[in-house]
Amino acid sequence: MADSVTASLSCPVCFERFASAAGAAFALHLASCSRSSPSPPDSPTSAAAHCPRCFHVYTAGTLPHEISFHEHECARRQRNDVRVEAAPSVTLFPSHCFLCGNGGRGLLHCGGSCARSAHQNCVNQLQAPTVGEPVSLAERKQAAENWKCAQCLRGLHRCQRCGFMGHEANGMRKCSVLDCGYHFHEQCLPDDETAHAGFVCPRHTCATCGTQETDMRRCKSCTVCDHMTHLRCPRGSGATTGPTNNGGLDPAHLFVCTRHDAETTTSPTSSPDASNSLRQRLAAGDVVLVLEFNNALLPTSAKQAAPDAANHWGVILSAEEAEPHGRGNQLLSVRMFADENVLVVPNQYALRVANASDFSRPVDMLRHCLERHAMVELQLRQMDRNIDAAEEKRILRISTAAFAARLKALGVTVAQATSDAEEGLARWRRFQALPEPRHYDGLGDAAPSYLYIDTRRWRRVHDRSGYRQW
Numbered sequence: 001m002a003d004s005v006t007a008s009l010s011c012p013v014c015f016e017r018f019a020s021a022a023g024a025a026f027a028l029h030l031a032s033c034s035r036s037s038p039s040p041p042d043s044p045t046s047a048a049a050h051c052p053r054c055f056h057v058y059t060a061g062t063l064p065h066e067i068s069f070h071e072h073e074c075a076r077r078q079r080n081d082v083r084v085e086a087a088p089s090v091t092l093f094p095s096h097c098f099l100c101g102n103g104g105r106g107l108l109h110c111g112g113s114c115a116r117s118a119h120q121n122c123v124n125q126l127q128a129p130t131v132g133e134p135v136s137l138a139e140r141k142q143a144a145e146n147w148k149c150a151q152c153l154r155g156l157h158r159c160q161r162c163g164f165m166g167h168e169a170n171g172m173r174k175c176s177v178l179d180c181g182y183h184f185h186e187q188c189l190p191d192d193e194t195a196h197a198g199f200v201c202p203r204h205t206c207a208t209c210g211t212q213e214t215d216m217r218r219c220k221s222c223t224v225c226d227h228m229t230h231l232r233c234p235r236g237s238g239a240t241t242g243p244t245n246n247g248g249l250d251p252a253h254l255f256v257c258t259r260h261d262a263e264t265t266t267s268p269t270s271s272p273d274a275s276n277s278l279r280q281r282l283a284a285g286d287v288v289l290v291l292e293f294n295n296a297l298l299p300t301s302a303k304q305a306a307p308d309a310a311n312h313w314g315v316i317l318s319a320e321e322a323e324p325h326g327r328g329n330q331l332l333s334v335r336m337f338a339d340e341n342v343l344v345v346p347n348q349y350a351l352r353v354a355n356a357s358d359f360s361r362p363v364d365m366l367r368h369c370l371e372r373h374a375m376v377e378l379q380l381r382q383m384d385r386n387i388d389a390a391e392e393k394r395i396l397r398i399s400t401a402a403f404a405a406r407l408k409a410l411g412v413t414v415a416q417a418t419s420d421a422e423e424g425l426a427r428w429r430r431f432q433a434l435p436e437p438r439h440y441d442g443l444g445d446a447a448p449s450y451l452y453i454d455t456r457r458w459r460r461v462h463d464r465s466g467y468r469q470w
Contacts, residue, residue, distance in 0.1 A: 218231055282330065366403065
């Protein structure tokens with residue numbers, strides 16, 4: 001009995017429990033507790049009696065949103081106090097929106113690992129309308145502080161070496177330097193650069209003196225490539241390299257170097273048109289690519305129908321909100337094109353490819369998707385080697401197999417499906433023949449994101465190639 005008493009202390013007014021080690025907090029609580037209608041902790045009307053940060057005691061009848069606002073402001077004040085006590089530093093987030101390329105105030109800083117910023121309005125344009133009850137001011141502030149871009153929510157990041165996006169759990173390495181945000185495929189890096197846990201990317205090697213610098217406050221870095229110079233380089237002035245300000249970037253630390261002056265948008269995620277496929281919230285009728293990196297989501301029948309396909313697509317039958325206020329988390333019911341089975345997955349495992357409402361007939365949508373699917377499969381194989389005519393035919397058969405069940409349901413013949421896949425081959429060849437930077441013909445000024453996502457699995461093996469595909 002004595003052990004149970006010393007293990008915890010209970011307020012006689014509001015029944016709030018304190019650990020025996022928290023004597024100071026318990027004494028402060030007793031001195032200020034004014035709850036007029038006590039409820040035991042197991043009561044249905046019981047609520048938190050005090051703020052866990054400042055131990056402020058809530059009076060009876062305090063509304064939930066008032067408690068939320070108080071704790072939000074309390075946490076903000078504590079963070080500000082820590083910043084004041086810390087050593088002076090600079091904010092290295094770009095002062096421009098990665099979606100529209102413009103600067104401005106009130107940018108949302110991604111809470112993921114990409115170190116990018118975006119306008120609230122640009123983010124909203126890529127989301128479906130908010131549903132449910134209005135969101136309070138405190139909740140909007142909390143949402144802004146915890147916001148992550150759609151790529152980071154899915155664990156997708158663009159390799160700065162090859163331009164393809166990969167999954168963070170599928171052979172992607174993140175630079176360990178604070179606020180860098182650059183990612184690379186392991187197979188795109190030399191072995192000596194991937195051997196260390198604290199990987200430092202080429203962005204942190206001065207182009208003038210060749211020495212490594214991991215303190216980005218001393219550097220001036222290009223936001224497009226890995227070009228970097230010291231602000232005060234011993235072998236020259238890095239501050240004179242390239243324009244001092246471009247598109248609202250921080251003129252002291254971030255810029256776009258002169259080698260990109262003649263370029264247009266080339267990043268697969270740098271324009272609203274290209275980023276549209278990376279929208280977070282999805283709806284019924286969206287055609288999606290299922291992000292299958294660990295071979296754990298797709299049903300066995302789909303894998304057996306197209307065992308060599310790197311991409312499996314389907315159409316969303318329903319999208320169920322998993323959280324109130326339309327915050328973005330959804331459960332999707334997806335009918336797979338390979339076997340017609342329905343797969344239920346969270347929306348972070350689905351990437352938008354097209355929408356059924358864009359086509360007058362279901363068969364037109366399917367033929368469009370088959371054409372694009374062939375392009376994606378060809379693009380992935382092109383990463384490894386130049387493919388010959390025999391390999392091209394094999395890839396077209398793979399794409400046709402990935403749509404087999406849906407093609408049969410709509411009465412599309414094998415000859416028609418092969419013709420659509422061959423049209424995808426023709427479009428891909430035209431795309432490959434374009435000079436750099438390439439413009440994706442007919443689909444805006446940048447290639448859609450799904451054309452640049454490596455969904456295959458890789459592992460390191462001890463042979464001459466260094467990597468082998470699973």
